[in-house]
Amino acid sequence: xxxxxxxxxxxxxxxxxxxxxxxxxxxxxxxxxxxxxxxxxxxxxxxxxxxxxxxxxxxxxxxxxxxxxxxxxxxxxxxxxxxxxxxxxxxxxxxxxxxxxxxxxxxxxxxxxxxxxxxxxxxxxxxxxxxxxxxxxxxxxxxxxxxxxxxxxxxxxxxxxxxxxxxxxxxxxxxxxxxxxxxxxxxxxxxxxxxxxxxxxxxxxxxxxxxxxxxxxxxxxxxxxxxxxxxxxxxxxxxxxxxxxxxxxxxxxxxxxxxxxxxxxxxxxxxxxxxxxxxxxxxxxxxxxxxxxxxxxxxxxxxxxxxxxxxxxxxxxxxxxxxxxxxxxxxxxxxxxxxxxxxxxxxxxxxxxxxxxxxxxxxxxxxxxxxxxxxxxxxxxxxxxxxxxxxxxxxxxxxxxxxxxxxxxxxxxxxxxxxxxxxxxxxxxxxxxxxxxxxxxxxxxxxxxxxxxxxxxxxxxxxxxxxxxxxxxxxxxxxxxxxxxxxxxxxxxxxxxxxxxxxxxxxxxxxxxxxxxxxxxxxxxxxxxxxxxxxxxxxxxxxxxxxxxxxxxxxxxxxxxxxxxxxxxxxxx
Amino acid sequence: xxxxxxxxxxxxxxxxxxxxxxxxxxxxxxxxxxxxxxxxxxxxxxxxxxxxxxxxxxxxxxxxxxxxxxxxxxxxxxxxxxxxxxxxxxxxxxxxxxxxxxxxxxxxxxxxxxxxxxxxxxxxxxxxxxxxxxxxxxxxxxxxxxxxxxxxxxxxxxxxxxx
Numbered sequence: 001x002x003x004x005x006x007x008x009x010x011x012x013x014x015x016x017x018x019x020x021x022x023x024x025x026x027x028x029x030x031x032x033x034x035x036x037x038x039x040x041x042x043x044x045x046x047x048x049x050x051x052x053x054x055x056x057x058x059x060x061x062x063x064x065x066x067x068x069x070x071x072x073x074x075x076x077x078x079x080x081x082x083x084x085x086x087x088x089x090x091x092x093x094x095x096x097x098x099x100x101x102x103x104x105x106x107x108x109x110x111x112x113x114x115x116x117x118x119x120x121x122x123x124x125x126x127x128x129x130x131x132x133x134x135x136x137x138x139x140x141x142x143x144x145x146x147x148x149x150x151x152x153x154x155x156x157x158x159x160x161x162x163x164x165x166x167x168x169x170x171x172x173x174x175x176x177x178x179x180x181x182x183x184x185x186x187x188x189x190x191x192x193x194x195x196x197x198x199x200x201x202x203x204x205x206x207x208x209x210x211x212x213x214x215x216x217x218x219x220x221x222x223x224x225x226x227x228x229x230x231x232x233x234x235x236x237x238x239x240x241x242x243x244x245x246x247x248x249x250x251x252x253x254x255x256x257x258x259x260x261x262x263x264x265x266x267x268x269x270x271x272x273x274x275x276x277x278x279x280x281x282x283x284x285x286x287x288x289x290x291x292x293x294x295x296x297x298x299x300x301x302x303x304x305x306x307x308x309x310x311x312x313x314x315x316x317x318x319x320x321x322x323x324x325x326x327x328x329x330x331x332x333x334x335x336x337x338x339x340x341x342x343x344x345x346x347x348x349x350x351x352x353x354x355x356x357x358x359x360x361x362x363x364x365x366x367x368x369x370x371x372x373x374x375x376x377x378x379x380x381x382x383x384x385x386x387x388x389x390x391x392x393x394x395x396x397x398x399x400x401x402x403x404x405x406x407x408x409x410x411x412x413x414x415x416x417x418x419x420x421x422x423x424x425x426x427x428x429x430x431x432x433x434x435x436x437x438x439x440x441x442x443x444x445x446x447x448x449x450x451x452x453x454x455x456x457x458x459x460x461x462x463x464x465x466x467x468x469x470x471x472x473x474x475x476x477x478x479x480x481x482x483x484x485x486x487x488x489x490x491x492x493x494x495x496x497x498x499x500x501x502x503x504x505x506x507x508x509x510x511x512x513x514x515x516x517x518x519x520x521x522x523x524x525x526x527x528x529x530x531x532x533x534x535x536x537x538x539x540x541x542x543x544x545x546x547x548x549x550x551x552x553x554x555x556x557x558x559x560x561x562x563x564x565x566x567x568x569x570x571x572x573x
Numbered sequence: 574x575x576x577x578x579x580x581x582x583x584x585x586x587x588x589x590x591x592x593x594x595x596x597x598x599x600x601x602x603x604x605x606x607x608x609x610x611x612x613x614x615x616x617x618x619x620x621x622x623x624x625x626x627x628x629x630x631x632x633x634x635x636x637x638x639x640x641x642x643x644x645x646x647x648x649x650x651x652x653x654x655x656x657x658x659x660x661x662x663x664x665x666x667x668x669x670x671x672x673x674x675x676x677x678x679x680x681x682x683x684x685x686x687x688x689x690x691x692x693x694x695x696x697x698x699x700x701x702x703x704x705x706x707x708x709x710x711x712x713x714x715x716x717x718x719x720x721x722x723x724x725x726x727x728x729x730x731x732x733x734x735x736x
Binding site: 121122125126129130133150183307308309311312316 | 582583586587590591594598628631632635636638639641642643644736
């Protein structure tokens, strides 16, 4: 067969096609013009033009979170790349598989302070799983192959490929490698059998067992395995913010989210348990608070994680198991079946009774006399109107916590938010990524009037691509979470947390060609949501501006640096 | 505790900055770092001298292993090893100093590799602690200039870091 000689830009496109990419989120510019010209000539994938590079990366990130596939973003050199950095860092903190292709100035201009030049590889190095600068047209295909492989395997993460403009103009033979092997990179998939036996032994003898499930369960597509295993043992389960949906929230064994704004029963059980099974979670500061306090109650900890560096990072682990969580949990189930008959489940009955007592405190109750719109009520109604089956994206702040607390997620990959980096502005681009991936599904973007303004320009992208996202704007005229901390810890001095000079969101939405609604009465919450999600507006983006109670706070709350049992409850105030 | 970590990494542009960036980003100590290609030119070998509690060292090793370009990592302190560092010292060697400098250099098995009317330049190799001892034995005023390579290390006997 005659070798196929094509340009570097065409090699980029063909490589993406080989990876079965469906969407490329991007924004053109000088250094990527060759690539855009090649995109113009192809029809296999769709390019989604955003209004800011940050949104391109967020949308690609959400596409990945919702589908499990590698998201792809394309940006130009210099400001294109620096605008992408927030999106890359967001994906990195939450271990999201993504490939970002950035243009670079021509190789001869690198280091000359050329127009729109920046050291993209240097700037992104600390917030990518890996990155590459391609200096030879013959290496484009193999580098892109490596990028997809690295992004999706092991502990996933974003990988950046920086390609100088001249390299995309040069020609080379297109050979896309079928497989890749790297001597320096061999992620462990299968867990150690001896360790698995040890773990099962600890679990069946536990009087006060607890399962702590994290984002790794969602990312590793392990929620079915986790659910099966927990159903066998009948143990209580809690989940991190990132793990929501990994275990069905409507199951009676589920104790709600844990951590800074976790439920009373989940946090108390984490603190008081004697054997803890941590699955794809990383004991971070927002989850266990102060590690010394957490370990004050002696407990044996089993930790399953794909990343050895996550194990014993903040908390010493008794039984570490490095491996793919799904693979390891399936081994757990097999190992447990052998000894199932000898497992005396009654030894946990006192413990389950204790957890029930904690749960009876009903820490998620909130006062609602109907005089104002309570944000929690909006989320509960959203759950009702969407049958708990929507993709829910959020921005960062109080509304994020309420969405996590009150929208009971029964399925994985439905709750899309920035947990690690906590990036305000992700909500709308996240909703775009979800809606493109699942055009017939309901997608709700739960946001606040502060967060939404950080990527509001994407209303234009939504118009262009007919994305019927429903925006639930919990508008309390404050940066709510900042105000809450200022109320609790800074003597009610609300420094710069008031959102002055807000736009008329209804008119704003309308000016972009969308539908705007302003909801001011509690009794209007449900009818408004029904209308927005109803058949008449099915094809339209609806911006719902809910004017909510300004003084509402997120409870329970653990102050920064405090222990899990030191929660502030709504009733305490 | 002081640890000497040896690692093999792909000999690629930017690999060094991934390692040094990791240390600064995570706040790990770095006493010295040396790097050069090995007999296999696709690989570089690096020796990092660091310090920290057992937990910190464990994290450093794990984080280094996590870098995509890093092929293998070995904590030399896990077994027996040899450590050597090269130092060049320019000292005053006029009048009263000239004989004494020669004597001290001999005691530490240093070699005088450059001589001028007023100075000697002495080459010294050994464990970092030996080089420190040499510096300590000199009168501070007599030292004009020093340069050290940082430690390189290798396991004893059957302890091998190779792919």
